[in-house]
Amino acid sequence: MKTEMMAAVLYGKENLQVEPVAVPKIDKGDLLVRVKVALTCGTDVKVFRRGYHARMIVPPAVFGHELAGDIVACGEGVTKFSIGQRVVAANSAPCDRCYFCSRGMENLCEDLLFNNGAYAEYIRIPARIVERNTYEIPFDVSYQDAALVEPLACVLRGLEETGIRAGDTLSIIGLGPIGLMFVRLAKLFGARVIAIGRRKTQLDRAAAAGADEMISTEKSSRPATAVRNLTNGRGTDVAIEAVGNPETWNWAVDMVRRGGTVNFFGGCPNDSRVSLDTSLLHYSEITCKASFHHTPHYVRKALDIICNRDIRACDFVNREEPLANLLEVMRHLMSHNGHLKTAIFP
Numbered sequence: 001m002k003t004e005m006m007a008a009v010l011y012g013k014e015n016l017q018v019e020p021v022a023v024p025k026i027d028k029g030d031l032l033v034r035v036k037v038a039l040t041c042g043t044d045v046k047v048f049r050r051g052y053h054a055r056m057i058v059p060p061a062v063f064g065h066e067l068a069g070d071i072v073a074c075g076e077g078v079t080k081f082s083i084g085q086r087v088v089a090a091n092s093a094p095c096d097r098c099y100f101c102s103r104g105m106e107n108l109c110e111d112l113l114f115n116n117g118a119y120a121e122y123i124r125i126p127a128r129i130v131e132r133n134t135y136e137i138p139f140d141v142s143y144q145d146a147a148l149v150e151p152l153a154c155v156l157r158g159l160e161e162t163g164i165r166a167g168d169t170l171s172i173i174g175l176g177p178i179g180l181m182f183v184r185l186a187k188l189f190g191a192r193v194i195a196i197g198r199r200k201t202q203l204d205r206a207a208a209a210g211a212d213e214m215i216s217t218e219k220s221s222r223p224a225t226a227v228r229n230l231t232n233g234r235g236t237d238v239a240i241e242a243v244g245n246p247e248t249w250n251w252a253v254d255m256v257r258r259g260g261t262v263n264f265f266g267g268c269p270n271d272s273r274v275s276l277d278t279s280l281l282h283y284s285e286i287t288c289k290a291s292f293h294h295t296p297h298y299v300r301k302a303l304d305i306i307c308n309r310d311i312r313a314c315d316f317v318n319r320e321e322p323l324a325n326l327l328e329v330m331r332h333l334m335s336h337n338g339h340l341k342t343a344i345f346p
């Protein structure tokens with residue numbers, strides 16, 4: 001067994017290095033996984049740009065959180081898994097003991113354990129994640145497809161939390177990988193989807209993913225009006241914001257129907273504020289909610305969707321690079337919006 005490996009270490013703002021580090025040691029209940037693919041994520045790009053994340057990672061630290069790979073070592077007491085199995089592990093696991101966990105809100109766990117280090121040859125999966133959020137990948141599902149499980153679990157939870165039903169109309173603002181996943185899933189739920197984005201490539205991708213109508217924010221400065229024009233003036237049953245910008249949070253409220261539900265899915269920069277029309281919220285009985293992260297239930301469900309071939313990596317990943325190029329990949333993703341995910345091969 002090797003004792004050194006190549007891994008990306010995040011040192012701070014726009015500062016990361018792919019360098020030799022020690023292969024992680026595993027403890028009781030842990031797994032050591034040879035990473036076969038890691039996927040870039042909007043959150044990683046955000047962390048790279050800002051140099052920190054309040055909850056997920058404190059630099060200097062190994063980096064990356066969407067991965068699939070092969071088990072190369074099992075800690076003492078591991079009974080669910082064995083060496084050689086292909087697995088996918090989520091990036092966190094709840095404690096199962098706190099106030100929030102006991103109420104089924106494991107995503108808000110007071111002691112949510114995060115794991116980073118996917119951009120590396122090997123990653124340690126801590127016992128709690130092994131127990132709660134790690135799954136064997138069926139032989140006919142690729143590593144790349146399986147690695148989508150974490151973002152998909154977040155999106156699936158965000159969509160179900162809106163109470164959407166077949167026949168409903170949903171508007172989605174923002175057509176990055178997350179927005180596109182909303183389009184695909186909403187279509188699977190039997191909804192009519194209005195996709196709102198800036199770039200033509202994004203609108204084309206949304207159409208390919210099944211969106212029924214597209215609104216370009218380059219052509220239409222008032223997307224809420226455009227949405228109302230498409231819904232007999234009523235607005236959509238559900239509006240989802242997947243940008244993370246106070247202005248687009250407001251758009252979402254403006255385009256939902258009376259009694260409809262808004263999900264502020266995109267997290268805005270720290271200290272952002274929005275001011276909302278109170279009469280509109282009150283007299284139109286608009287439900288505003290936000291979704292953060294995932295729970296073990298949705299990780300399991302997301303993997304089932306992937307195993308059914310309903311969500312495929314080819315629709316969300318459009319570039320493949322070796323680990324050595326990660327710095328360049330992050331810089332590129334940071335300066336060019338409108339990209340899908342990059343698959344990194346360590």
Ligand SMILES: [Zn+2]
Binds near residue numbers: 041042043065066151
């Ligand atoms: Zn992610």
Ligand SMILES: [Zn+2]
Binds near residue numbers: 094097106108110
């Ligand atoms: Zn907890």
